Amino acid sequence: MIAQQIINAVSLGGVYALLALGLAIVFSIVGLINFAHGELMTLSGYALLAALVFGLPFPLAVLVAVSCGALAAVAMERIAFRPMRGASVTSLLLTSFAVSSLLKVVFQNGISARPQAVAMPGWMTGAFSFGDFTIGVGPSISIVVSALALIALEVFLRRSVTGTAMRAAAEDFNVVRLMGIPASRIIATAFLLSGLLAGLAAMLWVAQRASVDPLMGFTPVLKAFIAAVVGGLGSLPGAVAGGFLLGIIEVLLQATLPAAIAPYRDAIVLSGVIAVLLLRPQGLIPAVRVQRS
Amino acid sequence: MVAAARTESKPRGFMPAAFRNATADALCMVAVLLLVALAAFFFGGVAMQRVVTYAAIMLTAVLGLQIFSGNSGIVSFGQAAFVGLGAYATGILTMPAALQRTALRDLPQFLAGHELSFFAALALVLALAVFIGLLTGTPLMRLTGSSASIATLAMLIIVYTLLVAGREITRGSQPFYGVPREVGLWTAAAVASVALIAARLFRETSFGLASRAAANDERGAAAVGVDQRIARLVAWVVGVIAAMAAGAMMAQFLGAFSPRDFYFDLGFTMLAMLIVGGMTSSLGAFAGVIVTIVVIEVVRRFEGGGEMLGLHLPVLFGLTQGVLAIAMILVIWRRPTGLFGERELNLLRRSGRTPEMASAPPRQVGADRLVADHLSRRYAGVVAVDDVSLSFETDSITGIIGPNGAGKTTLLNMLAGDVQPSAGTVSVGGVQRQASAFRFARSGIARTFQNIRVFPSMTVLENVVVAARQVEPDLAHAEAAAMRELFRMGLDKFADQPAARLAYGQRRRLEVARALALKPRFLLLDEPAAGMNAVETAELVSILSAVRAERRIGVVLIEHDMRLVMNLCERIVVIDHGRVIADGTPADVQNNPAVIAAYLGSRTARAKAASPENQPA
Numbered sequence: 057m058i059a060q061q062i063i064n065a066v067s068l069g070g071v072y073a074l075l076a077l078g079l080a081i082v083f084s085i086v087g088l089i090n091f092a093h094g095e096l097m098t099l100s101g102y103a104l105l106a107a108l109v110f111g112l113p114f115p116l117a118v119l120v121a122v123s124c125g126a127l128a129a130v131a132m133e134r135i136a137f138r139p140m141r142g143a144s145v146t147s148l149l150l151t152s153f154a155v156s157s158l159l160k161v162v163f164q165n166g167i168s169a170r171p172q173a174v175a176m177p178g179w180m181t182g183a184f185s186f187g188d189f190t191i192g193v194g195p196s197i198s199i200v201v202s203a204l205a206l207i208a209l210e211v212f213l214r215r216s217v218t219g220t221a222m223r224a225a226a227e228d229f230n231v232v233r234l235m236g237i238p239a240s241r242i243i244a245t246a247f248l249l250s251g252l253l254a255g256l257a258a259m260l261w262v263a264q265r266a267s268v269d270p271l272m273g274f275t276p277v278l279k280a281f282i283a284a285v286v287g288g289l290g291s292l293p294g295a296v297a298g299g300f301l302l303g304i305i306e307v308l309l310q311a312t313l314p315a316a317i318a319p320y321r322d323a324i325v326l327s328g329v330i331a332v333l334l335l336r337p338q339g340l341i342p343a344v345r346v347q348r349s
Numbered sequence: 350m351v352a353a354a355r356t357e358s359k360p361r362g363f364m365p366a367a368f369r370n371a372t373a374d375a376l377c378m379v380a381v382l383l384l385v386a387l388a389a390f391f392f393g394g395v396a397m398q399r400v401v402t403y404a405a406i407m408l409t410a411v412l413g414l415q416i417f418s419g420n421s422g423i424v425s426f427g428q429a430a431f432v433g434l435g436a437y438a439t440g441i442l443t444m445p446a447a448l449q450r451t452a453l454r455d456l457p458q459f460l461a462g463h464e465l466s467f468f469a470a471l472a473l474v475l476a477l478a479v480f481i482g483l484l485t486g487t488p489l490m491r492l493t494g495s496s497a498s499i500a501t502l503a504m505l506i507i508v509y510t511l512l513v514a515g516r517e518i519t520r521g522s523q524p525f526y527g528v529p530r531e532v533g534l535w536t537a538a539a540v541a542s543v544a545l546i547a548a549r550l551f552r553e554t555s556f557g558l559a560s561r562a563a564a565n566d567e568r569g570a571a572a573v574g575v576d577q578r579i580a581r582l583v584a585w586v587v588g589v590i591a592a593m594a595a596g597a598m599m600a601q602f603l604g605a606f607s608p609r610d611f612y613f614d615l616g617f618t619m620l621a622m623l624i625v626g627g628m629t630s631s632l633g634a635f636a637g638v639i640v641t642i643v644v645i646e647v648v649r650r651f652e653g654g655g656e657m658l659g660l661h662l663p664v665l666f667g668l669t670q671g672v673l674a675i676a677m678i679l680v681i682w683r684r685p686t687g688l689f690g691e692r693e694l695n696l697l698r699r700s701g702r703t704p705e706m707a708s709a710p711p712r713q714v715g716a717d718r719l720v721a722d723h724l725s726r727r728y729a730g731v732v733a734v735d736d737v738s739l740s741f742e743t744d745s746i747t748g749i750i751g752p753n754g755a756g757k758t759t760l761l762n763m764l765a766g767d768v769q770p771s772a773g774t775v776s777v778g779g780v781q782r783q784a785s786a787f788r789f790a791r792s793g794i795a796r797t798f799q800n801i802r803v804f805p806s807m808t809v810l811e812n813v814v815v816a817a818r819q820v821e822p823d824l825a826h827a828e829a830a831a832m833r834e835l836f837r838m839g840l841d842k843f844a845d846q847p848a849a850r851l852a853y854g855q856r857r858r859l860e861v862a863r864a865l866a867l868k869p870r871f872l873l874l875d876e877p878a879a880g881m882n883a884v885e886t887a888e889l890v891s892i893l894s895a896v897r898a899e900r901r902i903g904v905v906l907i908e909h910d911m912r913l914v915m916n917l918c919e920r921i922v923v924i925d926h927g928r929v930i931a932d933g934t935p936a937d938v939q940n941n942p943a944v945i946a947a948y949l950g951s952r953t954a955r956a957k958a959a960s961p962e963n964q965p966a
Contacts, residue, residue, distance in 0.1 A: 083495070087495075089495050089498070089499065136678070139682060140681070140682060143681070143685055144685070145494060145495065146422065146424055146494075146628075147681050147685050149424060149495065149498065150424065150620065150624055150677065150681055151677075151678055151681050151682075153426075153617070153620070153677075154621070154673075154674040154675075154677040154678045154681070155674070155678070157617055157670050157671070157673070157674040158671055158674040158675065158678070160667070160670075161665075161666065161667040161668070161670055161671035161674070162671075164666040164667055165663075165665055165666055165667075169666055278502070278506065281499050281502060282499065282502075282503055284499075285495075285496050285499045285500070289495055289496050289499075319510070319513065319514035320510060320511070320514045321510075322506055322507070322510040323506075323507045323510040323511050323514070326503040326504075326506055326507045326510075327507060329503060330488045330500060330503060330504075331488075333488060333491070333492060333496070333500060334487075334488050334491065337491040337492050337493070337496070339496075
């Protein structure tokens with residue numbers, strides 16, 4: 057029972073961490089909190105549904121869905137955010153808010169306002185047993201995928217030229233541009249990575265619920281915003297830490313709160329988050345940023 | 350209210366110009382609002398009157414959002430939550446007792462059976478709003494831009510969760526019904542008028558000025574004594590009050606509602622209204638609400654589908670939201686400051702200003718002393734300032750020179766209270782002070798920055814008034830003092846222009862004028878002549894020496910322009926590698942071998958020392 061709860065907590069935390077990390081990558085480079093991140097997730101969910109309906113084998117369908125998320129993120133940057141380069145952070149934030157609302161309306165009218173069932177393979181809902189413990193396959197996959205994605209991202213950021221440039225850009229974008237690295241490439245890569253992570257998170261989310269609806273990405277991404285802020289806005293390790301922390305606290309409260317207080321869970325978690333911010337306004341692991349006098 | 354404001358503004362000729370102008374603007378907007386209401390009353394049907402009533406309620410809520418977001422520059426996603434709290438509070442307070450017993454069986458005793466009238470309930474709700482505003486605003490004070498926005502988002506979710514979970518009080522996600530519908534056109538118009546006047550006047554209060562300054566440039570604001578946390582908190586509380594007043598009206602307008610009515614959709618609509626009109630002015634909020642309501646009313650007709658010009662239109666979910674989203678994107682893209690720009694109406698300013706130039710002689714300051722005692726500052730592995738002890742007197746001009754990276758700016762930052770020393774203390778008039786930029790500014794240490802930090806979207810006069818307000822509680826006096834400083838710097842004719850329009854040299858002078866408006870005993874200047882040409886520099890030199898002579902303040906300046914330093918300063922401190930290597934008159938310093946070594950290299954220094962004439966170039 058306890059083992060099961062821990063697995064659940066870590067798997068939910070993993071999803072939040074992937075989403076928060078995607079938000080943090082974009083924020084660290086462009087200074088934008090992308091409200092439409094949730095819609096990238098929803099879009100990937102629909103892409104999976106479509107791919108399965110067209111009869112693609114499951115692994116291929118997942119691949120298609122995740123790439124759709126990544127491409128959609130790049131397209132979003134091209135269409136909505138690139139025309140506004142140089143605009144204030146507030147303008148970007150509000151634009152993404154509007155894009156998010158618009159996409160929701162498009163999903164509602166273009167597809168359906170109602171949830172659509174996704175036929176997940178049977179083995180995903182199974183469980184294995186170790187003696188007394190029963191552990192769900194879904195949450196376990198979720199943990200493995202989150203861990204692999206985090207490691208792959210870390211390797212990319214440390215070892216590749218673009219990755220190194222991105223880490224530098226997070227501290228001081230202007231200097232990176234002066235080094236002859238095109239700004240557009242860095243920004244596009246940041247969005248690509250965030251879309252990729254949103255796509256992965258969507259797969260893990262759908263795997264446990266077996267349906268998609270226009271608001272699918274809404275709640276998890278809201279949580280991811282909070283996770284990114286608690287971790288330290290723009291700090292990648294902070295986003296991961298914040299994501300896991302939020303997921304673990306949510307599941308623990310879910311398991312331990314008495315029934316009378318359970319409906320207040322989100323309010324309790326978020327009040328806790330605000331209390332953390334009172335003590336550490338820059339977040340748990342603050343981002344490093346240059347300051348000029 | 351309208352009449353009261355008018356009688357107040359007329360006889361008091363000494364009412365500050367900013368408030369006179371703001372009152373005229375507010376009354377003009379109120380007049381438009383009342384005309385629309387009158388038109389709806391006489392010529393519109395019931396449906397039209399409901400639209401105008403709804404518009405007035407939304408206007409109150411959006412003005413609340415404008416008061417916070419427009420002045421502090423922080424987008425709030427949480428405003429809808431406070432509309433909701435106001436609505437539920439009013440619903441419970443005004444519900445008929447009999448109905449309440451059936452609809453809300455488990456309502457706690459102290460909330461039950463009040464049956465208040467609308468205005469009695471409104472008064473209670475507004476008092477509650479002050480409390481809620483302080484409670485929710487406190488955590489916001491320490492957060493920066495985007496983090497604060499996300500914190501308001503968290504508040505929206507918290508309040509929504511509470512409304513859904515608190516079944517005994519709110520009926521949970523089921524509709525809350527049975528609220529008497531007493532709010533009509535005139536109540537809504539009256540409350541919205543008060544909100545309009547409040548929002549327009551708030552900009553000009555010291556809190557409004559301070560939060561706008563901090564939104565423009567946080568460090569610049571602290572340097573003129575602005576405590577941005579308090580300013581932001583006050584703006585937040587006033588915004589919450591307006592939101593809850595709107596909620597109170599919404600409750601009695603709708604009669605029945607559920608938590609979902611006060612969640613993201615409402616928040617989005619409010620933001621869209623504000624952004625379309627222009628976030629930074631009450632005029633923007635006013636115009637944005639009018640434009641958006643018209644758009645919503647037109648679009649709503651198509652939402653249900655049907656026949657139109659022979660075309661069959663399908664039912665479209667959330668068409669209004671979609672259209673608002675597109676409107677918002679277009680406005681941000683084409684006109685980032687909103688349809689009605691960032692300027693208020695400024696009715697009285699257009700007719701031209703007649704500044705009463707009472708050239709009162711500037712006050713001379715008493716003798717004082719600014720002392721750095723064994724100051725050090727280390728940054729991860731680098732010692733920027735290393736055990737510096739210096740003392741500066743009033744009625745003197747001291748230059749701090751040294752090679753790039755010597756630690757001059759760090760030293761100045763510590764003297765201005767902007768950087769916490771790693772070791773050592775700064776004391777003013779014998780009293781040790783904890784590092785705090787705004788407290789230092791208020792206690793007579795004014796400064797300028799190497800990269801100019803004026804407030805670009807505020808007018809030139811407002812830039813200086815922000816500083817003058819810190820030492821002069823009365824706005825009329827602060828305005829007069831600010832005008833005097835502008836006149837002194839030759840900027841008086843630009844008083845009503847946004848500071849962003851000034852040329853580079855003028856901005857430098859504006860920054861000095863702003864610093865002087867704090868009536869400082871010490872003025873710290875970080876490279877005041879950087880980027881200026883010879884003529885501008887000469888002008889600056891004459892102004893600085895005149896100011897020093899008139900007011901006997903102590904001037905400390907960092908400068909690389911040696912001619913300026915040697916002409917202007919009577920004492921020069923040379924810093925290299927964070928340490929003081931020379932301190933004395935210009936002539937002493939020019940001959941000091943250590944200084945020559947630091948600037949020109951040690952070989953040149955030896956050659957100079959060896960040469961018989963030993964004359965500086």
